Structure formats: structure tokens, C-alpha cells
Amino acid sequence: MLNFYTNTQSKTYDAWGASSCQPAIAGGRGRYCALKLRKLTRQFIKDRSILPVNPYGDWNESMLVDEDLANDINLYLQEVGREISAKKLQQYLAQDDVCAKHGIEKPIAERTARRYLNALGYRFTTPKKGQYADGHECDDVVFYRQNVFLPQWRHIQHRMDSWITADCLPEYGPKMPGLQVIAWFHDESIFYAHDRRKRAWYHKDAPATPYRKGEGASLMIADFVSADFGWLCSPDGRRTARRILKPGKNKDGYFSNEDIIEQAEEAISILKECYPQYEHVLIYDNASTHLKRPEDSLSARKMPKGTPKEGQNWGIEVTKRDAVSGKIIYKADGKPEKTKIHMGDARFADGTPQPLYFPAGHSREGVFKGMAVILEERGFGDMSKLRAECKKFKCAPVGPGQEQRCCCRRILYNQPDFVNIPLVLETACKAAGVTAFFLPKFHCELNFIEQCWGYAKRIYRLCPESSREDQLEKNALNSLDIPLDTMRKFANRSRRFMDAYDRGLNGRQAAWATRKYRGHRVLPEGIMNELEKNSVV
Missing domain, CATH: 3.30.420.10 (Ribonuclease H-like superfamily/Ribonuclease H)
Structure with missing residues (x-):
């Protein structure tokens, strides 16, 4: 009011009543408010004392109106992560340094801490499902x-x-x-x-109704x-x-x-x-x-190292099908019937076929050669002393440019014709x-x-x-x-x-980078650092 009354650029300059109505109207009040303003102003001019403050509502005001305190609480809750609880917030606000910084005179109750969490946007509920990243970085x-x-x-x-x-x-x-x-x-x-x-609006007195199981x-x-x-x-x-x-x-x-x-x-x-x-x-x-892959395609997964004994042979176990209709044939117990077939031919480095079974005229005609014989035919030398497979197939790593020759199975796994199977x-x-x-x-x-x-x-x-x-x-x-x-x-x-x-992001970074955030949401610091390194932000 004094600003309107004393400002020579104001239209209400030197107009006592009009100068009191201007701030009253701006505050959404009426003539009674303008009258009170004139009385308070006269009192202030008379004794130059501090204007009276209306304490109405102050004693029932939340501490969260203090923006500094609200920011500190948000930072603390981000540090806690998934372990947030009302009890931890209560203990945080009872710490001596926090009380001294924000002028907290007495500790709050746990129930008040729950209300604070709700006011800050937290809800005690099941987490929302977002983009999963299991196995993305194998x-x-x-x-x-x-x-x-x-x-x-x-x-x-x-x-x-x-x-x-x-x-x-x-x-x-x-x-x-x-x-x-x-x-x-x-x-x-x-x-x-x-x-x-399942979620809908139900009346509180609605009875429980039977539902279908499964x-x-x-x-x-x-x-x-x-x-x-x-x-x-x-x-x-x-x-x-x-x-x-x-x-x-x-x-x-x-x-x-x-x-x-x-x-x-x-x-x-x-x-x-x-x-x-x-x-x-x-x-x-x-x-x-x-x-x-084709049923007879190359695979070193179950190959034996040596040639099978007399009267035995090795083949691929496949589901037996009817020769006319092509449908699966089932046994009496309902399980599919199995049969064994020969694995298809491999290929040498020059592209010529390499049969995996002994040819006609051989003393073991039609019998599987074994991994050792197959590798020897490919020029790997004597394989008799090399093991068939490393324990649990966990082969020792080799340096760049070095060939993996720890076991027969690993060598075959790395052969081009065993890798590039359409x-x-x-x-x-x-x-x-x-x-x-x-x-x-x-x-x-x-x-x-x-x-x-x-x-x-x-x-x-x-x-x-x-x-x-x-x-x-x-x-x-x-x-x-x-x-x-x-x-x-x-x-x-x-x-x-x-x-x-x-751009080189991993699954976790990509999920954050492609998600839209509103202004009041803050990315976790660790995610921000990862995204900044990749120039995404």
C-alpha cells in the first residue's frame, strides 16, 4: 500500500483510499481488507514498529514447507534406495546435525514420517515393471x-x-x-x-464372489x-x-x-x-x-573321441516320423518314438567333403570315425593323447591369434564348417x-x-x-x-x-536413455555418469 501511495509513477499516487484498494484487490480481498491496511499503515507511520504477523495456521504447518529440508530428505531417500522406510526417515530427522541445520526442536513420530513420504511422492506398493536387462550383457x-x-x-x-x-x-x-x-x-x-x-471399483460392502481357478x-x-x-x-x-x-x-x-x-x-x-x-x-x-538346424547338421556336442567298439555305432537321435504323412510317431506311453541317423558330411578347408563314417570297403564300413580320426584327417597330427573335452567344457583362455588346442571338442567347435551352419x-x-x-x-x-x-x-x-x-x-x-x-x-x-x-550403450543405459522423464524426476547419479560418458545427455 505504501508503495502505491508514495510512487509518483503510480496512478494511485497520493490517493489514500485507492492505494489501499489496489493490494486488497491483488490479494483477492475486498473493502474490509483495504480498511485494515489503512489502519495498520497509520500505526506503522506513527510508531515505526514491526507490523503484526497473523499466526493463523503456522502451528499446523508441515516442516516440508522448508525447501532446504525437503531437498535434503530427497537426497537422503535416493541414497537409501530400495530400503526406504518411515522408521529410517524418523531416525534421519532425529540426528543432531540435521536438527541443528534446520532448527528441528523435537523428533517426529513414525506416523508423521509416513505422511512425509506420501507428501514427497512415495507410495508403499509393488514396483512397476520396466525394461528388464537380464542377460543383455553376456x-x-x-x-x-x-x-x-x-x-x-x-x-x-x-x-x-x-x-x-x-x-x-x-x-x-x-x-x-x-x-x-x-x-x-x-x-x-x-x-x-x-x-x-482384476483391479476395479468395488463397493466396500460388496460380498466375495466365487471365481474360476486357473x-x-x-x-x-x-x-x-x-x-x-x-x-x-x-x-x-x-x-x-x-x-x-x-x-x-x-x-x-x-x-x-x-x-x-x-x-x-x-x-x-x-x-x-x-x-x-x-x-x-x-x-x-x-x-x-x-x-x-537340419537334423543331420554338424555338431561336436556329443561326439565320442574314439571309434565305437565292435558292434556299436554312434548317430544322432531324432524323433521318428511317418514316411508318408510326416507326422510324429508316438509310443504306447505317449512319448515320441526315437531313431538314430547318420550325421551329414563335413568339409575340408578347400571345400571337399569329409565323410564322418568309414566308407564302403573299409573293415568298419558305416561306423563313426570319432573326433580323433576326423581331426587327424584335417592335419592336426596325433590326437591320441589329447583329451576329449575339458572339465565341464571350461577351456583355458588363449591369447589373441593363438589356436585353441586344449581338447578335441573345442578344436572341432572352432572349425568353419562346424560354425557356419545355415x-x-x-x-x-x-x-x-x-x-x-x-x-x-x-x-x-x-x-x-x-x-x-x-x-x-x-x-x-x-x-x-x-x-x-x-x-x-x-x-x-x-x-x-x-x-x-x-x-x-x-x-x-x-x-x-x-x-x-x-552408440555403444549397454542394456541398462539404453533403457534409461530411451525413457521420457518429467521435469521433477531425477536420474540416479550412477546412470547420469554412464550416459554422460557416452554423450547421450
Whole structure:
């Protein structure tokens, strides 16, 4: 009020009543407040004493209004990490140095500490699930990710459309010459009949209702998806590569490598017929079903070192199938019947075949030679004194450029023809003129179809619960109607992970670097240091 009254630039200069109304209006008050201001100002001019302070509400005010104290508490809670408790906060605020710094006169109760934790944004609940990083940094996984998959992805990335997150429009830029590449990601997911949303609004007096035990009938769906077209199907929607399976021993069985290949061939047929103007790439998870090798392919895993004794032989144990239908033959106890076959021929360094079994005319015709004989034929010298395998196959490390010759099995493992064995799925796709990639193990964040499954299951869980299998299939297929814009946002997130790995970040750093944080959130100091070293922040 005095500022308005004495300021010559003010419109209320030398106007007593108007100068009192201005701050009253600014504070959302009325004439009574202006009257009080005039009285207090006259008192101040008369005796120049300190203006009276209204103590209303001060005695019931939390100590957290002190920003310095709130910041110190936040720093302490970050140091505690997952071991946060109200008791520890109570003990922290009772420390002599903390009390002296912030003027705390008496300790707080544990119940007050719980209220402080709630006020600071902490909740006593189960942790939210984020991006997992189990197995991301195993040596073999890192090697495959950095030296196999990422170079393959970089080779096609510059001929793909990148989608802007805001409105999901294609961002056209300079592209490498050649056909535009469409990446189709493959995966399977299972829907359960009793999988429904559990959390909802219930009346406090609502009675407990009986529920069905178990997950109920299941339905597995396997499909391809791309950020350009969505689910893989013909433009008219009549042809699709989607596979629907009721898994179980007494139902449709389980998704096998043969089913994967059949689905891939159907997908390639649709793509070549409906989208011939593009170059297509099929991307699969690094699952054992997808990575199956031919049954007679080379493997030193169970080979014996020496030639089997008289009357014995060694071969690969495989599942026996019917010669006409190709179906698995089962024994009376329900288990698949097994049979043994010969392993295929190896190859010398010059490419000529090396039979692993003694040829016709030999005294042991058709008998497996053994690892020692195989290596001797390759020029490794006498193998009689070399052990078959190191204990638990933990061979001693060797220096750079040195050859591993600690055991027979390790030598064979490192032979080029034993290492470079084409996969059945990879060979089938290549024969059809389409490239197949395989994601690194444990890296589900790179396959954005996983997020499509999550979106679909969120919709599916809102459907009325039913144990009928036809209703299960209907609800599951209806939930797969995902907007294309949403799919492109999912694809953008997966691509950000690929870019993070391409910059040399590990799984933990990539998860933090691709996550969006609001202004009040603070990255842990250790993560910040790691990201700053890699110039991500």
C-alpha cells in the first residue's frame, strides 16, 4: 500500500483510499481488507514498529514447507534406495546435525514420517515393471548384437521409412539407392480365457464372489507386423499369414519349426503377390524354435573321441516320423518314438567333403570315425593323447591369434564348417528370395510386436469373461484391431533402442536413455555418469 501511495509513477499516487484498494484487490480481498491496511499503515507511520504477523495456521504447518529440508530428505531417500522406510526417515530427522541445520526442536513420530513420504511422492506398493536387462550383457549376446544384428540393421535402415512420433507421418530424407525395405517382425502370444482385469471399483460392502481357478482355455496367435502396413495381410484382407493354434497335447499340439516355415512361406507368397515393389525382411526372435538346424547338421556336442567298439555305432537321435504323412510317431506311453541317423558330411578347408563314417570297403564300413580320426584327417597330427573335452567344457583362455588346442571338442567347435551352419528357416526364406534376421537373445524391446500384444491384451481384458473357446477366439481377434498410428509409435520406441545400442550403450543405459522423464524426476547419479560418458545427455 505504501508503495502505491508514495510512487509518483503510480496512478494511485497520493490517493489514500485507492492505494489501499489496489493490494486488497491483488490479494483477492475486498473493502474490509483495504480498511485494515489503512489502519495498520497509520500505526506503522506513527510508531515505526514491526507490523503484526497473523499466526493463523503456522502451528499446523508441515516442516516440508522448508525447501532446504525437503531437498535434503530427497537426497537422503535416493541414497537409501530400495530400503526406504518411515522408521529410517524418523531416525534421519532425529540426528543432531540435521536438527541443528534446520532448527528441528523435537523428533517426529513414525506416523508423521509416513505422511512425509506420501507428501514427497512415495507410495508403499509393488514396483512397476520396466525394461528388464537380464542377460543383455553376456559376452555371446553382446558379440551377436554388436557384430551381427546391428550391422545387418544398419545395412537396411537407410532404405526404410522413419515415422515421426507426433503425427506418425513418414519422414522422407535421403535414402540409399534401391528398393524401399519393409521390416516384418514376427512373434507369438497366448490369450487365456480367464485373463481379465482384476483391479476395479468395488463397493466396500460388496460380498466375495466365487471365481474360476486357473487360466482356462488358451489360444496362441502367431503373426507378422510392420510399421508401414500393420498386420501382414493382402490389401483386401482376404489372405493373411496369421496362425491360430489351440496349444496342448490333446488339442492342436505346439508351434514347431515346421509350422514356422509353413507360415513364412505363406507370408512370402502374400508379399510377393501384393507388395512386389518393396524389398521385404522377416525378423524373428532368437528362440530355439526359430533357430533349428537340419537334423543331420554338424555338431561336436556329443561326439565320442574314439571309434565305437565292435558292434556299436554312434548317430544322432531324432524323433521318428511317418514316411508318408510326416507326422510324429508316438509310443504306447505317449512319448515320441526315437531313431538314430547318420550325421551329414563335413568339409575340408578347400571345400571337399569329409565323410564322418568309414566308407564302403573299409573293415568298419558305416561306423563313426570319432573326433580323433576326423581331426587327424584335417592335419592336426596325433590326437591320441589329447583329451576329449575339458572339465565341464571350461577351456583355458588363449591369447589373441593363438589356436585353441586344449581338447578335441573345442578344436572341432572352432572349425568353419562346424560354425557356419545355415538354419532351416533361414535357408527356406533365402530360397524364396527374402532375407531373415534374428534378434539378439533377451532383447524383446527391439521387437515392437511385443508392445502390440500388450495393447491387444489390455483391450482383451475388458471383454466379458467366458470359458467358451469360440468366445475366446472372437475376443482375442477383435482385440488385435490396433490403430496403425499406435503401431508406429511402438516401432519408434524400438528403433530408439537400436540407435542406443548402436552408440555403444549397454542394456541398462539404453533403457534409461530411451525413457521420457518429467521435469521433477531425477536420474540416479550412477546412470547420469554412464550416459554422460557416452554423450547421450
